[in-house]
Amino acid sequence: MRADVRFMQGNEAIVEGALYAGLHFYAGYPITPSTEITEILSERLPGTGGKFIQMEDEIASMCAIIGASLTGFKVMTATSGPGFSLMQEAIGYAVMTEVPSVVVNVQRGGPGTGLPTSVAQGDVMQARWGTHGDHSIIGLTASSVQDAFLMTVEAFNLAETFRTPVILLFDELVGHMREKVVIPQPGEIEVVERLRTSVPQGTNYHPYLVREDGRLPISDFGGVHRYNVTGLVHDMWGFPSSDPKVAYDLIHHLVDKLEHRADTIAHYKEYFTEDAEVLLISYGSSARSALHMVEDRRKRGVKVGLLELQSLWPFPGETVRKKCEGRSHVLVVEMNMGQIYQEVKKAVSKPEKVFLANRFDGVFISPADILRLLNVIQGKGV
Amino acid sequence: MAVKDYLRQRFFPQIWCPGCGHGIVMANMIRAIERLRLKKDEIVVVSGIGCSSRMPGYLDFHTLHTLHGRALAFATGAKMSHPKLTVIVPMGDGDALAIGGNHFIHAARRNMDLTAIIMNNSIYGMTGGQSSPMTPFGKKATTATSGTIDHAFDFVGLARGAGASFVARTTTYHAKEMIKIIAKAIKHKGFAVVEVMSQCPTYYGRKNKLGSAVDMMKRFKEGTALIGSKKKAKHPDLIERGIFVDEERPEYSTSYLELIERLGNSTTY
Known part of the structure; x- marks a missing residue:
């Protein structure tokens, strides 16, 4: 079979990934730099028998996908900075009610309206802690x-496996950049389907009774099991409860189901890490400049390597700690004031060896920006 | 079936105060569903936050208790992804028209087949009696101790102006009328809104010296009149009850299914 090779924008590839994973319902609201996702899906979804709706705002978009997911379908919404802020309450609701959902945030400069058309990675901590209360994501x-x-395919797989919202934290550069993409054939990469309950009709179904493996088989709204879903602390029936034991167990379950699996959920790539004395850690579009700089230095015999993180949350602390062992320096490259830098410092045994190369002025961080810092920490001057 | 056959009695007693009107609305909504012979498995009840929004938990349907003001947005997703479901949205006046005001007008504009039942008790009950967008001018609340200087919404005018294709009003005093109106609203193909004037003797009644729950319900009897009735003609200041709007207009999820067909496709539901 001939490979399906295309040339497309990042935002288009997100759409293709979502459709490959089985996206059926999408709700969105236009905002730069993620608008293309909403536009393209408005055309593509009805053509595949799927559902598209443009809502009145991002709050409504997030709420609508949760409602749709409960009827048994794979769902997604996409937004950027300010819209992501508006979605936070409902993201917390999806965490609490354990509704599979995928939220794309094509990051732009912030805070406030910020730099709508510029590249930034300032929403890393918001993706982790944007909604209130103890939780994991x-x-x-x-x-x-x-x-x-x-x-994007992986986001759907994890959302279904763990019954959680998954944040796709892209940035403006990846969203708007055009590159070659090979679209896999159907079945070529794994697509996880929703785990449904095997409890027969007429038998009590406990929607929030956690299985031994930490999973919760679901029953679709419209199916034979009628149950309650609430954002309040709830018992195994899904009914509100203020029993401290119920609250304790529920919060523990919500956090543990992801945090205890942080290093199995972890996705990352390594470049020249084996013998690297200086390890760069980067992610998103910043990792492109980091890799460029690493390849360039390697040609000159400098032992640098790159760990590219593809999963930021739950933070793969154990993986990062192991990868940083024995390096002379660790250099975190990102486009914010050090949001992952702080996480790396927490994870490693020698935090004083961790440095930050960053930009947060709307300009893409260049290999030269990173090299300047590398020279400083290696005592070569500016 | 009896009303109790539609209830999850495991979760009783319910949380409402003695004399609250919301139980009357719940029972009459059940009677309307019974009258329409709808199957329990085909009904989704979605609510937001507030006293009235606690209703779904007690009902033996697919029930979704969501965020303050957002019930219609959740309901929109459920209905559109699974249009065969009957989706009913019980709301309070603060929930529907203050924090949820934007979702309310857009749900009305889209004309998706949802039934919104707005229990209007003129106050925020759950948080202890603050003024709402339906607190009449001059009436007292814990955030308007000298009487509110805010003006209340004209509920019917707002719903009609936003494009709702079915708009009605009734009260907890008029139980039989309420059953008939809610049944019609559920049957209506499009966005249907029913305002049910409901009493909150604990906060609104006490703050404004309106007496007991029975006294408040008597006020609903005396202070309202059917649309076009002699009583209304004689006393123009009375609040009108009945069906204000009942129009046929393209329904959103039907229009969407037609779009899918036009593109030569089919869908799961």
Whole structure:
């Protein structure tokens, strides 16, 4: 079979990945730089028998996909900065009610309205802690258009496996960049389907009774099991409860189901890491400049390597700690004031060896920007 | 079936105060569903936050208790992804028209087949009696101790102006009328809204010295009149009850299914 090779924008690849994974319902609201996702899906979804709706705002978009997911379908919404802020309450609702859902945030400069058309990675911590209360979440990212496709498929797989919202934290550069993409044939990469309950009709179904493996088989709205879903702390029936034991167990379950699996959920790529004395850690479009700089230095015999993180949340702390062991320096490259830098410092045994190369002025971080810092930490001056 | 056959009695007693009107609305909504012979498995009830929004938990349907003001947005997703479901949305006046005001007008504009039942008790009950967008001018609340200087929405005018294709009003005093109106609203193919004037003796009644629940219900009897009735003609200040709007207009999920067919495709539902 001939490979399906195309040339497309990151935002288009996100759409292709979502459709490959079985997206059926999409709700969205236009916002730069993610609008193309909403536009393209408005045309593609009815053509595949799927559902598209343009809602009145991002709050409504997030709520609508949760409602749709409960009827048994794979769902997604996409937004950028300010819209992502508006979605936070409903993202927390999806965490609490364990409704599979995928949220794309094509990051732009912030805070406030910020820099709508500029590249930034300032929403990393918001993806983790944007909604209130103790919780855990999955956050994935990508540095190329091909990986934007693959990580979108993976986002759906993880959302279904763990019954959680998954944040796809792309950035403006990856969203708008055009590159070659190979679309896999159907069945070529795994697509996870929803785990449904095997409890027969007429037998009590406990929608929030956690299985031994931490999973919760679901029953679709419209099916034979009628149950309650609430954003309040709830018992195994899905009915509100203020029993401290119920609250304790529920919060533990919500956090543990992801945090205890952080290093199995982890996705990352390694370049020249084996003998690297200086390890760069980067993600998203910044990783492109980091890789460029690494390849360039390698030609001159400098032992540098790159760990590209593709999953940011839950933070793969154990993986990062192991990869940083024995390096002379670790250099985190990102386009914010050090959001992943702080996580890396927490994870490693020698935090004083961790440095930050960053930009947060709307300008794409260049290999030269990173090299300047590398020279400083290696004592070569500016 | 009896009303109790539609209830999850495991979760009783319910949380409402003695004399609250919301139980009357719940029972009459059940009677309307019974009258329409709808199957329990085909009904989804979606609510937001507030006293009235606790209703779904007690009902033996597919029930979704969501975020403050957002019930219609969740309901829109459920209905559009699975249009064969009957989706009913019980709401409070603050929930529907303050924090949820934007979702309310857009749901009305789209004309998706949802039934919104707005229990209007003129106050925020769950948080202890603050003024709502339906608190009449001059009436007291914990955030308007000298009487509110805010003006209340004209509910019927708002719903009609936003494009709702079915708009009605009734009260907890008029139980039989309420059953008939809710049944018609559920049957209506399009966005249907029913305002049910409901009493909150605990906060609104006490703050405004309106007496007991029975006294408040008597006020609903005396203070309202059927649309076009002699009583209304004689006393123009009375609040009108009945069906204000009942029009046929393209329904959103039907239009969408037609779009899929036009493109030569089919869908799961």
